[in-house]
Amino acid sequence: xxxxxxxxxxxxxxxxxxxxxxxxxxxxxxxxxxxxxxxxxxxxxxxxxxxxxxxxxxxxxxxxxxxxxxxxxxxxxxxxxxxxxxxxxxxxxxxxxxxxxxxxxxxxxxx
Amino acid sequence: xxxxxxxxxxxxxxxxxxxxxxxxxxxxxxxxxxxxxxxxxxxxxxxxxxxxxxxxxxxxxxxxxxxxxxxxxxxxxxxxxxxxxxxxxxxxxxxxxxxxxxxxxxxxxxxxxxxxxx
Numbered sequence: 001x002x003x004x005x006x007x008x009x010x011x012x013x014x015x016x017x018x019x020x021x022x023x024x025x026x027x028x029x030x031x032x033x034x035x036x037x038x039x040x041x042x043x044x045x046x047x048x049x050x051x052x053x054x055x056x057x058x059x060x061x062x063x064x065x066x067x068x069x070x071x072x073x074x075x076x077x078x079x080x081x082x083x084x085x086x087x088x089x090x091x092x093x094x095x096x097x098x099x100x101x102x103x104x105x106x107x108x109x110x111x
Numbered sequence: 112x113x114x115x116x117x118x119x120x121x122x123x124x125x126x127x128x129x130x131x132x133x134x135x136x137x138x139x140x141x142x143x144x145x146x147x148x149x150x151x152x153x154x155x156x157x158x159x160x161x162x163x164x165x166x167x168x169x170x171x172x173x174x175x176x177x178x179x180x181x182x183x184x185x186x187x188x189x190x191x192x193x194x195x196x197x198x199x200x201x202x203x204x205x206x207x208x209x210x211x212x213x214x215x216x217x218x219x220x221x222x223x224x225x226x227x228x229x
Binding site (some may be wrong): 017033042043044045046049099100101102103104 | 115155217220
């Protein structure tokens with residue numbers, strides 16, 4: 001599976017948009033980009049995934065560049081409860097257990 | 112109960128003890144996983160069970176012994192652990208695709224068991 005690179009930490013003001021970047025320059029054509037987050041001392045939680053097109057759900061938006069070498073997770077109105085480690089993962093859709101978690105980005109939302 | 116549950120939530124054990132961690136999923140999934148998360152380290156996949164059959168063992172020491180009696184239950188039996196085995200142990204489940212099919216890589220995680228080995 002392709003490797004991802006994320007900044008170790010970011011800060012965001014409450015109510016503002018949080019934009020979390022991820023580089024995945026070695027992504028292959030059939031690999032998806034997945035985002036999970038882990039709130040302190042809890043299990044990770046799925047947020048969103050995408051292949052080529054931008055995606056949006058009730059939690060977040062995912063913007064994938066045209067060359068698919070990078071993506072950005074957007075939390076449109078961050079709250080204090082969004083403080084967590086965010087993981088960007090690249091994997092194929094046919095095999096669920098090929099999810100490799102890196103160190104992720106610790107997002108701290110400040111009041 | 113909904114989702115993925117794990118018991119106990121906290122466990123303290125000595126190096127000579129034998130204990131078991133339990134995981135139960137109420138989602139009708141057919142694959143279950145054990146992960147280990149040590150302090151300031153990424154999640155490490157330990158074991159994968161697919162349709163009750165172990166399909167992956169990531170070089171985990173034999174002092175960790177998994178058991179999957181059915182698709183809804185997963186156990187991790189612990190014996191003669193070391194202090195460095197202290198960690199958060201997470202269970203997850205997912206729906207594996209049938210032959211030729213595709214599903215998204217969405218794993219549902221339990222809250223974890225915080226294990227301390229003295």
